[in-house]
Amino acid sequence: xxxxxxPPTAHTLQFGETEIRFSLxxxxxxxxxxxxxxxxxxxxxAPLSTDIEKVYGKxxxxxxxxxxxxxQFECYPAPLPERCYxxxxxxxxxxxQYRLKVTEGLGEAVKLTRGMLQVETHSPQDSLRVQRxxxxxxxxxxxxxxxxRYAQCIQxxxxxxxxxxxxxxxRFMSKRWGSCTGKGIITLxxxxxxxxxxxxxxxxxxxxxxxxxxxxxxxxxxLLASVMNDWELRRKLLNEMVEVRFV
Numbered sequence: 001x002x003x004x005x006x007p008p009t010a011h012t013l014q015f016g017e018t019e020i021r022f023s024l025x026x027x028x029x030x031x032x033x034x035x036x037x038x039x040x041x042x043x044x045x046a047p048l049s050t051d052i053e054k055v056y057g058k059x060x061x062x063x064x065x066x067x068x069x070x071x072q073f074e075c076y077p078a079p080l081p082e083r084c085y086x087x088x089x090x091x092x093x094x095x096x097q098y099r100l101k102v103t104e105g106l107g108e109a110v111k112l113t114r115g116m117l118q119v120e121t122h123s124p125q126d127s128l129r130v131q132r133x134x135x136x137x138x139x140x141x142x143x144x145x146x147x148x149r150y151a152q153c154i155q156x157x158x159x160x161x162x163x164x165x166x167x168x169x170x171r172f173m174s175k176r177w178g179s180c181t182g183k184g185i186i187t188l189x190x191x192x193x194x195x196x197x198x199x200x201x202x203x204x205x206x207x208x209x210x211x212x213x214x215x216x217x218x219x220x221x222x223l224l225a226s227v228m229n230d231w232e233l234r235r236k237l238l239n240e241m242v243e244v245r246f247v
Contacts, residue, residue: 008043013056015063022059026050029182031214034062036069037175038239065216073239085130091117092242093141095196102130110137135172135190142170142190146204149197153204156227162212168204177203177238180210194242202234 008025022034022042032050035043046055059066083089089100098117105120110133112118123129150168157164168186173179179187186207192200205228213220224231 011056013059013063015060015067018063018067020059020063020066024055031182032058033215034059034066035176036066036073038073039175040070040073041175042066042070043175083131085127085134091134092194093117093138094145094193095199095241100134108133110134138193139170139190142188142193145193145197146170146188146200149200150204153201153208157205157208160212160223160227162208164208164211178207180207182214184211191242195238196241199234199238199241202228202231202238206231 008023011022011024013020013022020042022044024044024046026048027045029045029047032047032055033045035045037043044055044059085100085102087100087102090097091100092098093112098112098115101116101118102124103118103120104122104124106122108121110117110119119130119133121129121133146168154164164184164186166184166186168188170190171187172191173187173189177189177192188203188207192203206224209220209224209227213223228234
């Protein structure tokens with residue numbers, strides 16, 4: 001489900017000697033949310049009727065947290081080079097690395113075998129075709145694995161009074177592992193299938209906790225810690241191991 005939005009605009013706020021740049025996106029939602037992405041960029045999603053001064057006030061109040069998140073992301077590995085979808089590349093699946101092997105064949109298929117991620121296609125030199133086949137395979141695997149993990153995570157949060165029976169939807173996203181709208185629509189990035197199951201659980205529970213706490217406040221992190229006390233370790237592992245990008 002897509003939210004009604006207005007085009008994002010760029011803003012800056014001075015916090016001491018540091019200038020914080022952020023993009024502001026007005027959307028059909030009830031609460032204001034601040035996001036810090038792995039590349040250091042800051043995004044703010046605000047309800048359509050929110051006064052700009054309230055937005056600046058919220059960003060200023062959360063400035064220390066924003067800078068802390070940016071410093072943490074600076075410690076993560078540099079972005080990987082753009083994929084070419086040729087034999088020899090490394091791709092991850094459930095935390096393990098597999099070499100890509102592209103072969104020519106009469107049919108088209110993707111499978112894991114003998115420690116290799118094999119893509120068979122009648123056009124092995126067509127990197128776009130290889131990408132689409134691999135992306136479809138990731139999405140198919142994600143549906144199965146995420147459904148299993150979602151069911152487990154639902155049981156873990158029910159004792160906190162969090163209930164959800166809408167399942168989830170999949171969407172490739174360039175900057176997020178997951179999202180939860182004000183209407184309780186949970187979206188997961190199929191590329192999360194590259195991460196270990198412990199990290200997948202972290203993302204799902206993170207989004208489920210947003211059903212009760214709609215922003216990244218201290219109350220939200222207390223709630224998250226009450227159901228997953230090692231969430232920081234799982235998040236660190238996720239961001240160090242897997243990069244948010246199209247497969």
